[in-house]
Amino acid sequence: MEHEVVIIGGGAAGLSAALMLTRARRSVLVVDGAEPRNKPAAHMHNYLSRDGLSPLDLLKHGRAEVEGYGGEIVNDTVRGVTKIDDGFAVELTDRVVTAKRLLFATGLVDEVPDFLRDRWGRDVFSCPYCHGYEVRDQKLVVFGEETKVALVRQWSDDVTHVPSVDGIEVEDDRLVAVLSGSQRIPADALVYSAPVKPRDEFLLALGAETEETPVGPFVRTDAKGRTSVPGVYAAGNVTDPMAIVIVAAAQGAQAAGMINMDLITAGT
Numbered sequence: 001m002e003h004e005v006v007i008i009g010g011g012a013a014g015l016s017a018a019l020m021l022t023r024a025r026r027s028v029l030v031v032d033g034a035e036p037r038n039k040p041a042a043h044m045h046n047y048l049s050r051d052g053l054s055p056l057d058l059l060k061h062g063r064a065e066v067e068g069y070g071g072e073i074v075n076d077t078v079r080g081v082t083k084i085d086d087g088f089a090v091e092l093t094d095r096v097v098t099a100k101r102l103l104f105a106t107g108l109v110d111e112v113p114d115f116l117r118d119r120w121g122r123d124v125f126s127c128p129y130c131h132g133y134e135v136r137d138q139k140l141v142v143f144g145e146e147t148k149v150a151l152v153r154q155w156s157d158d159v160t161h162v163p164s165v166d167g168i169e170v171e172d173d174r175l176v177a178v179l180s181g182s183q184r185i186p187a188d189a190l191v192y193s194a195p196v197k198p199r200d201e202f203l204l205a206l207g208a209e210t211e212e213t214p215v216g217p218f219v220r221t222d223a224k225g226r227t228s229v230p231g232v233y234a235a236g237n238v239t240d241p242m243a244i245v246i247v248a249a250a251q252g253a254q255a256a257g258m259i260n261m262d263l264i265t266a267g268t
């Protein structure tokens, strides 16, 4: 095998795992499409000691730390994964690499409607813990789930719930939610839980089992990141839709520890 571990996805979960494994002197390749979920946001919050840092700067520092311990990181997108005799073959754009163990840290996709996409992560967002403080006491519109209104009221008393929005317009760089029937509601921010889709197609193809979550089926892991497929691990949003950045990083570290023990048990 070329690598002891191939990590697919180099966001917080993947890089955190890579840091721990490279420091444990394992040979690690991270393959990363460089499209972290929070890329549209200028600032990342709730990461102790790094609150307000740019999400891309966090990953830039993480990559440098991993490479400093000899980890290899390539910017590429994995095209396929197959089980081979004593490990796995991972198909990149122009080569195939092999590994004894796999960690999937591929995240998820927020299926944001086109008309909201330009403002996503700015003044349209799903996570009030991530963005709410920045729009505290402002005029907020919750679009969709009514149950979110009580939560959002922690940040502002001026919250309007609308079941659906047909479009948004921008006047003087301020949002206007346009409802069916052409009613218009100016807002400083719109809170919307976009449907989410885990990037789990290769995990499913390997036979990983899923479990139901409030936002649909996600690949099931144990507390240490083991999937139902021997040798295959998952961490971060690909398996846990609720994981914020610091939780995704912690899950990556948990999985890394387990992968290392797994390799030791296997006599590697």
Ligand SMILES: Cc1cc2nc3c(=O)[nH]c(=O)nc-3n(C[C@H](O)[C@H](O)[C@H](O)COP(=O)(O)OP(=O)(O)OC[C@H]3O[C@@H](n4cnc5c(N)ncnc54)[C@H](O)[C@@H]3O)c2cc1C
Binding pocket: 008, 009, 010, 011, 012, 013, 014, 031, 032, 033, 034, 035, 036, 037, 038, 039, 040, 041, 043, 044, 045, 046, 047, 076, 077, 078, 079, 105, 106, 107, 108, 110, 120, 121, 125, 127, 130, 131, 199, 235, 236, 237, 238, 243, 244, 245, 246, 248
């Ligand atoms: C707009 C927005 C703002 C947010 N703000 C915050 C915040 O302030 N604080 C906070 O804690 N959380 C925030 N979040 C949540 C945060 O984005 C996630 O917690 C975090 O990104 C999860 O990390 P991850 O490593 O699991 O996945 P990601 O960060 O999404 O990383 C996954 C990586 O895998 C790569 N990948 C996927 N498929 C492949 C493939 N086939 N081959 C190679 N690479 C692949 C992707 O390109 C990506 O680089 C926000 C989310 C959104 C949508």
